[in-house]
Amino acid sequence: MKKIILIAVIILIAVGIVVFTTKEKTPNASVDSTHVEFGEIIQSQGPVSATVLVSNTGKAPLKINRLSTSCGCTTAKMDSSDLVPGESREMTITFDPLVHKDEIGPITRAVYLQTSDPDEPEIQIDVTGVVKK
Numbered sequence: 001m002k003k004i005i006l007i008a009v010i011i012l013i014a015v016g017i018v019v020f021t022t023k024e025k026t027p028n029a030s031v032d033s034t035h036v037e038f039g040e041i042i043q044s045q046g047p048v049s050a051t052v053l054v055s056n057t058g059k060a061p062l063k064i065n066r067l068s069t070s071c072g073c074t075t076a077k078m079d080s081s082d083l084v085p086g087e088s089r090e091m092t093i094t095f096d097p098l099v100h101k102d103e104i105g106p107i108t109r110a111v112y113l114q115t116s117d118p119d120e121p122e123i124q125i126d127v128t129g130v131v132k133k
Helices: 002-024
Strands: 029-031 035-042 048-056 064-069 074-077 088-095 105-115 122-132
Touching: 029 105, 029 122, 035 048, 035 088, 064 074, 074 105, 088 105, 088 122
Parallel strands: 035 122
Antiparallel strands: 029 048, 048 088, 064 105, 074 088, 105 122
16 A cells, blocks of 8 residues: 555656646747727828737747738738747737728727747737727
8 A cells, every 4th residue: 555655646746847847848928018009090191000029938939820910901020930038029010091991980900929838829919099081
């Protein structure tokens, strides 16, 4: 009986070590803002842009798997190479009010950042504003 308990304790310790060391060596994606507010957007003045800082606060390289948006009037661009632990880079988000010329008033769009972060594989950044003539 003591032998079985000893084996069980050893297995639990080994599993705990594996889980702990695996967790310590994972990437962690973060952004400095999950909301971009453009305020009033004068349609005739064309596109407006803002930047969001994307960081890897984890202990392993962060892969940028995909960057997409909810509508063709909104674009998001950034270098998609891996971010090493502690590295940050800017993502530029642009909204073009001339894509939908008849759309005046409040807008809500989204940018989706998909990464190798096991805890949060997709981060959504909301983009809002009010288009005026």
